Every structure is written in structure tokens, then in C-alpha cells.
Amino acid sequence: MAALITARMLAKIYRMGEERVRALDGVDFDIDEGEFAAIVGPSGSGKSTLMNLIGGLDRASDGVLTIAGGTLAKMNDATLAAFRNKRIGFVFQSFNLLPRLSALENVELPMIYAGVPPAKRRKRAAELLAQVGLGERGRHRPTQLSGGQQQRVAIARALSCSPSLLLADEPTGALDTKTGTEILGLFKQLNRDGVTIVIVTHDPGVAANAQRVIEMRDGRIVADRRTETR
Amino acid sequence: MIRPQDLIDSAFRSLRINPMRSFLTALGVIIGVASVIAMTALGAGAQEQTQNSIRSLGSNLLIIVPGATRGQGVVFTPSSFFSLTLDDVEAIAKEIPGVQVAAPSQRAGGQIVAEGTNWNSRIEGVTPDYLIARDWTIGSGRMFDDREARQGKPIVVLGQTVVDNLFPNGNAVGQKIRINNGPYEVVGVLGKKGQSATGNDQDDILIAPFAVVKRRISGRFGGRADTVSTIYVKTERAEDLDRVQEEVTNLLRQRHKIQPGAMDDFTVQNLASIADTFKQVTQTFTWLLAAISGVSLVVGGIGIMNIMLVSVTERTREIGLRKALGARSADVLNQFGLEAIALSSAGGAIGLVFGILIAWGITALIKFPLVVSPASALVALLVSAAVGVLFGAYPAWRAARLDPIEALRRE
Numbered sequence A: 001m002a003a004l005i006t007a008r009m010l011a012k013i014y015r016m017g018e019e020r021v022r023a024l025d026g027v028d029f030d031i032d033e034g035e036f037a038a039i040v041g042p043s044g045s046g047k048s049t050l051m052n053l054i055g056g057l058d059r060a061s062d063g064v065l066t067i068a069g070g071t072l073a074k075m076n077d078a079t080l081a082a083f084r085n086k087r088i089g090f091v092f093q094s095f096n097l098l099p100r101l102s103a104l105e106n107v108e109l110p111m112i113y114a115g116v117p118p119a120k121r122r123k124r125a126a127e128l129l130a131q132v133g134l135g136e137r138g139r140h141r142p143t144q145l146s147g148g149q150q151q152r153v154a155i156a157r158a159l160s161c162s163p164s165l166l167l168a169d170e171p172t173g174a175l176d177t178k179t180g181t182e183i184l185g186l187f188k189q190l191n192r193d194g195v196t197i198v199i200v201t202h203d204p205g206v207a208a209n210a211q212r213v214i215e216m217r218d219g220r221i222v223a224d225r226r227t228e229t230r
Numbered sequence B: 001m002i003r004p005q006d007l008i009d010s011a012f013r014s015l016r017i018n019p020m021r022s023f024l025t026a027l028g029v030i031i032g033v034a035s036v037i038a039m040t041a042l043g044a045g046a047q048e049q050t051q052n053s054i055r056s057l058g059s060n061l062l063i064i065v066p067g068a069t070r071g072q073g074v075v076f077t078p079s080s081f082f083s084l085t086l087d088d089v090e091a092i093a094k095e096i097p098g099v100q101v102a103a104p105s106q107r108a109g110g111q112i113v114a115e116g117t118n119w120n121s122r123i124e125g126v127t128p129d130y131l132i133a134r135d136w137t138i139g140s141g142r143m144f145d146d147r148e149a150r151q152g153k154p155i156v157v158l159g160q161t162v163v164d165n166l167f168p169n170g171n172a173v174g175q176k177i178r179i180n181n182g183p184y185e186v187v188g189v190l191g192k193k194g195q196s197a198t199g200n201d202q203d204d205i206l207i208a209p210f211a212v213v214k215r216r217i218s219g220r221f222g223g224r225a226d227t228v229s230t231i232y233v234k235t236e237r238a239e240d241l242d243r244v245q246e247e248v249t250n251l252l253r254q255r256h257k258i259q260p261g262a263m264d265d266f267t268v269q270n271l272a273s274i275a276d277t278f279k280q281v282t283q284t285f286t287w288l289l290a291a292i293s294g295v296s297l298v299v300g301g302i303g304i305m306n307i308m309l310v311s312v313t314e315r316t317r318e319i320g321l322r323k324a325l326g327a328r329s330a331d332v333l334n335q336f337g338l339e340a341i342a343l344s345s346a347g348g349a350i351g352l353v354f355g356i357l358i359a360w361g362i363t364a365l366i367k368f369p370l371v372v373s374p375a376s377a378l379v380a381l382l383v384s385a386a387v388g389v390l391f392g393a394y395p396a397w398r399a400a401r402l403d404p405i406e407a408l409r410r411e
Helices: A047-054 A077-087 A103-114 A118-131 A147-159 A177-192 B004-017 B019-055 B086-095 B129-133 B146-151 B160-166 B210-217 B238-255 B271-314 B316-324 B329-366 B374-400 B404-409
Strands: A003-016 A019-032 A036-040 A062-067 A088-091 A165-169 A196-201 A212-217 A220-226 B061-066 B068-070 B073-075 B099-114 B117-126 B138-141 B155-158 B176-179 B182-190 B205-209 B230-235 B266-270
Touching: A003 A047, A019 A047, A019 A196, A019 A212, A019 A220, A036 A047, A036 A177, A047 A062, A047 A165, A047 A196, A077 A088, A077 A103, A077 B316, A077 B329, A088 A147, A103 A118, A103 A147, A118 A147, A147 A165, A147 A177, A165 A177, A177 A196, B004 B019, B004 B329, B019 B271, B019 B329, B019 B374, B061 B238, B061 B271, B086 B099, B086 B230, B086 B238, B099 B129, B099 B160, B099 B210, B117 B129, B117 B160, B117 B210, B129 B230, B146 B205, B146 B210, B155 B160, B160 B182, B160 B205, B182 B205, B182 B210, B205 B210, B230 B238, B238 B266, B266 B271, B271 B316, B271 B329, B271 B374, B316 B329, B316 B404, B329 B374
Parallel strands: A036 A196, A036 A212, A088 A165, A165 A196, B117 B205, B155 B182
Antiparallel strands: A003 A019, A003 A062, A212 A220, B061 B230, B061 B266, B068 B073, B099 B117, B099 B176, B099 B230, B138 B182, B155 B205, B176 B182
């Protein structure tokens, strides 16, 4: 399969006063289409920095990062926004749903920025909610939903523009073990349906669900294991 | 790319989330626009009022009085006090083209007595041309004719105010009155004219044949038998007014043998230019009021900026999320900018309605004409929208340049 993500000598350097912190220190890897990968490591290992770079939220200091044929360093603010909109589906630890909007409207949000007409995006949002098992909860506000349900809404939202990559940052971090397992089950299901998934986590138990675990420490990849637990 | 209607929709949604706060934020603009609209409407009303009353003196009218004008006042010398004569009137009527009528008038004062009631009024000795010059009509009865005016028949025509005071029952025509103990018959009543620009009651007047007033009422203060105290000159067309004014001045200087460089012994007042002056004064006044109210509009704009800045801080996380989901910086800028514009425009529209209501209330109280020009309404709306743009720009810019990573990390 073709490489969806290609990273070569990827580096990110922060200036903290006089000091230069190498958050990412020359990282090379490929992630193929259809993979379910986990990036693990303790805090400060650079995994969040890597996730921000892959998600197009931040720019690398050095190196090359190509995702779905696009080189991120060459994108301007507007193209990068379009890239995040169409190529990346974000899932956050704290769900990040807008509290004033219904579940359906939250799922519609990325499609609004993609310029999808209302009737079409409403239909797609309803389909996606049904797909994540929340078909009847479309009118509910996030506060009327349980944590697990909220994360399902967030996943439906992430999928709404048919992204090339689902990028999840500690997606089970705010959930109890049982619900977390359900959410991971949903991820596996989506991956079987062909969605490429990258999860960033510090939890080895969560990472164990992925086919591939990329372990980071001090801004470098220290291990890259493929498992066959599907 | 986001569709424009979705952008507008999301801006209005955010405002509806907290309606009380949105209303209070817009209140500054509401008050600002309302006061600008009310003040300009009142100013325009005052202007209309002045114009109306100046127009009521008579249109296309020049008023010539004895005495020279120097700066603000009229200067009299013994010779200039009675400088205008009936011959001057005739010469103006005959020699200057474009003059419709030149009407002489001798002013006098006197006690008018009827059925035991006294009334002190302005008395003018005139000819029938007077009514033409002053655009006046007879309400009931008749006007005396030229022959009667020249012969000096003891008959009078009363203004409505005089009738109201002397004959409360209304019917004045045919009644007898006495002026300075001389008997007169009322043959007609003038139509109602109302207040003049300076607030005088124009209907408080009695007119009588020129010769009668000269001979029996004005006395020695009225000058010789052929002198007049005012000449009313009405031109056929408004465009002729300035030219006729110049020609009248030249003619009278020539007739009065005034040397070049010497002062006129008369003054020609052009009502159109007086009206212009009044118009300028009221207009300046209107602008002043509008400018003062405009300050409150600026204060309203600052209120919007303040709340928008608070809102950007409160919604930092939302902004970060929207950016992560694909909002461009321009989309965020537009959303917050539109919110500010929506606030100020809604404030402007509400303020417009309030302003008109206030102006309507005040004009109803002081009996002014209500003048709200569509132009000033439009300007008020545009200015309030501009206030939104101006004071919303900075908060919107702050929102747009938020770093999504930082914003998402914020609690």
C-alpha cells in the first residue's frame, strides 16, 4: 500500500528564552493507508508535537512531512486550514464539542467550513451518528450525553468530511475503562472499514489495540513495532 | 470554503446565545443612533418651521425701509428717516422690469375700540397691491379698492387676531370701530397667516387706505403726506430677485441723488437671503446637536469592542476547535467581525425606531413639523454598521490570529 504519511528528518525546535528545546529531533517514518498506528511515549517525549505537525496545527522547524501527497511546509494558512478540514479528522481527549450546538450540528461543523449545503450536511451528519451508534440522539446537546456518547459524536464529526486520516489524542483519557474499550472497539471497526487511524497515547493498554506502535522518547523514535492483534 | 449564509448564520447564533448581553452591548449604539436621529429630526423640523414662517411673509419679496444699514443695525439721519416717497414706489413699479407690484405702506399705532373693548394693534396704511405683495387673501368681506385707498375713505380691514379680541362672536364685517376717536367701518377680514419667523403674530394687524392712515392716524411721526414707511416689492419670478434688488438700489440712489461712495438712505431686505441665513443657522445648530449625539455613538462602539474582547477570551477554546476543524483565520475574522457588525447594525435599526418615536413625541408636544429624511435614516444605519466594523476589527483580529494549539490547550 502507498504511504499516506511520510516524515523525513522531521524536527521541531522551541525557543524557551535562551534555551533551544528539541521537541522533535530528526524523526523518520512512513504510515500507510489503512494502518492503525499508535504513537506512545511519556509526557515530553515529543508525541504531542508530532501529532500537531501531522494535524497541520503547527509547522516543523526542519525536515519534510508529506501527507496524502501534500507537503505541509509549502502550504499557506488558508491551504493548511483546508487540509485540516478535508484530510484530517481530529478526536480530542476532552471531546471539544460546542455546548450550544446539538449533536447533529456538532457533526455538521467541519462540513460548514467545507461549504457543504445544509440539506446535504444534515443528511450526512445523521448517517454518521447512526454509524457510531447514536442515531436517536441527534437533537441532544453534549451536556445531555454521557462521556462515551460525546466521544462518539466527536468521532462522527471527525469523519464528516471523509478525511484521509483520523488523528486521536488520548481519545479514552477522559473515559472509564469500559467506555474506553467501547470507543477503541469503534476505532477498530472504522479501521476495518478502511479508515487510517493514528492514536497518540501514553497508555500501553490503549496502544495495544493498534497494529503498530511507534514509541518515542526525547524527541526521537526509539521503537517501531508491528503487532497483529486485530 | 464556508458559504456566506452559514457565516452570517453562525454570527447571529452566537448573539442569540446570550440575548441579554447582546442587547446591553447594543444599547450604547441604540442610544447613540436614537439621539442622532431625534436631534437631526428636531433640527430639520426647526428649519422647516422657520422656512414656513419666512415664506408666510410673502414670496419673491423685497422689503425696502428708510435708513441705512451699517453692519448689524439701521442708521438713521434726520434726512433718511422719511427718505421713501410715493413717487419712489411709482418709479420702482414703472421703471424696473420684472416687478409685479410695488406696494407702499405707512405704519402707525393706535388704540382700536369696538363695543367698549380696547385692542392695541399694528396699523398699516396700504393700497390693494399690499395683499398681492404679501400673498395675503381676504377671509370674509372685501378689500378696499384703489380709489378708496387714494381718497381715504374711513374703512378698515382687520387681521384675525384683532377680530378675535374685538368681536369674539366672530362677525366683524359691517361693524363700527374707533381709532384715536375717529369712526371707521370694517369692510373685510384678512385670512389667517400665523406667526412670523421672529415669533410675531402676523394676524395682529389692521389695514386701512393709505391716505386715511396718513391723514388721520399716523400724525406727525408719519412724516409728510407723500412719505412711506415701507415699500413691498414683489417680483414676477424668484430668479429676478437679486437683479431687481440691485436695480431698486441703483434707482433709489439716483432718485435720492446720493453721491457715489455715500451711504444709502434706505435698506433693501431680500427675504430669500434672510431665509438663507436662518437656514444656515438652523443647519449649523442641527450639525452641532448631531455631533454631540455622535459622541454617544462612539461610546457605544467602545462598549461593543469591550464585550467582543471579553467574548474572544471566553471562546478561545471554541476558536481553536473551529480552526482545527478547518476554519481559516479569515473565517474566524469574518465571524467575529460580523458579530460586531450585527450588534451595531441591530442597535442602529432599533435606535432609528426609538429616535423617530422620540422626535415624534417632542414635535407633537411643541407643534413642530416632524421631518425625518430617508437620507439621515440611511446615514444612521450606515454609520452604526461602520461603528461595528471599526470597533469589531480589533477583537476579530485578535480571535483570528489565535494559535489553535494554544487555544485548544486553554481551559
